[in-house]
Amino acid sequence: MYKKHIIIILWITTSLTFSNSEGIYAQSKAADLKNWPKGTSPREIGNRIAEHFNATPHTNFNRTTPPRVITYPESCTWYGALTFAGESKNKQLTKKLQKRFEPLFNEEAKMIPVPDHVDYCVFGAVPLELYMQTKEKRYLDMGLGIADKQWGPPEGPRVVKESQGYYDQGYTWQTRLWIDDMFMITAIQAQAFRATADQKYIDRAAKEMVFYLDQLQRPNGLFYHAPDVPFYWGRGNGWMAVGMAELLRSLPENNPNYDRIMKGYKEMMSSLLKYQTEEGMWRQLVDKPESWIETSGTGMFTFAFITGVKNGWLDKELYGKAARKAWLKLITYINENDDITDVCEGTNKKNDYQYYLDRKRNTGDLHGQAPLLWCATALLR
Structure with missing residues (x-):
């Protein structure tokens, strides 16, 4: 009888251990950011979106009118395609994206934005990325010229009091206290730091972020x-999330502003986790369940989660699970033309709740294409 009891106890203990191991495995699988079902991997999605971008002529915000200059959604998508090409070691893609840039040194030179506004200065992140991948100094010179102009004395028609x-x-x-700025400003300054290792660039970005x-x-x-617009707009918060994640990725831990930025980042990530929908998405107004599901903000929040998990800033199981769920749902919004749907149109600030709810939902808008490439890059890092 005594032996029988021992055998039963051992069987129960073994079963519980096996069951717990299965639970741990299942949890880890749900938070896995490396293995993906066929057709959903960052390499496959990234290639599709990057090739589609490269084959598309210069466009304005929603691809309906040809622009006079390169607009910031194109700059952000170009930057994303280049970082994806670099991280995936796709040298052919890098060459294609470089070829797209070449006319800007010649017949399309007038399309280079004048660096007198945050939306125009972010373009500099593109030549700086090209420099880091090709080592051609002309890209470095162009990018640093824009980065330094941003911190030069005020000049031009956009100067305000x-x-x-x-x-x-x-x-x-160029400070104006719109949350969009915390990608537009910090992206080019962080890129300048990565390209040169000159501390002044990352110090500028960190001080501005704080x-x-x-x-x-x-x-x-x-x-x-903005201070006078009390709404938690999805993509606006997305710019902030990506801006902090991108900055922290390169900011030395001994920088005097590192802890303050990390604190702000983690507080935001914790809040975003609470507002993620059951399916894995976020809304046009983050905290309003009556507002519609929006893809550009979702892509940006997903990037911030991925980057935090990959760098050990965020809990791997909790945020890894949220990031995986978001990525797998987000890519279902990509249509047969490799355009993502339900992207909020370009949006100025306005102290009007209904204004944000009524924004047009675009398809293929580069505001939404860019975060897909950022996420694909982050997943490969």
Whole structure:
């Protein structure tokens, strides 16, 4: 009888151990950011979106009118395609994207944006990425020229009365306290640091980020579109999430602003986790269940989660699971033409709740294509 009891106890213990192991395996599989079902991998999706971008002529915000200059959605998508090409070691893709750039040194030179606004300066991230992949100095010169102009004295028709004050305090004169800026400004300055290892560039970006954090982040970790616009707009918050993640990826831990930025980043990520839908997406207004599912903000939040998990800033199981779920759902919004659907159109700030709910839902808008490439790159890192 005694032996029988021992055998039963051993059987129960073994079963529980096996069951627990299965649970741990299942949990890890749900948070897996390396293995993907066929057709859903970052390499497959990234190649599709990057090739589609490269084959598409210069476009405006929603691909309906030819632009006079390169607009920031194209700059962001170009940057994403290049980083994807580099991370996937696809040298042929890099060459194609480089060929797309070549006319800007010649017949399309007038399409290079004048660097007198955050939306125009972000273009500099593209030649800086080309420099890092090709080592051709002409790309470096162009990119650094834009990065330095951003921190130069105020000049041009876009100067406002606050510009000189910001400049005198060591911020860029282009400061305007819209959350969009925290990708537009920090992206090019972080790129300049990566290309040169010159500390001044990353220090600029970090100081600017802390100023925006102190002015715009709310107690719940999210951000108003601007101080006078009390709404948690999805893509606006997305720019902030990506901006912090991209900056922290290169910011030395001994930088005096590192801890403050990491604190702001983690508070935001924790809040975003609560607002992720059951399917894995986020909404046009992050905290409003009556607002519609929006893909560009979702892509940006997904990038921020992936980057946090990959760098060990965020809990691997909790945020890895959320990131995997988001990626797998997000890519179902890509149509047969490799255009993502349900992208909020270009949006200025406005203190009007209904204005944000009524924004047009675009298909193939580069505001939405770019985050797909950022996510694909981050998953391969």
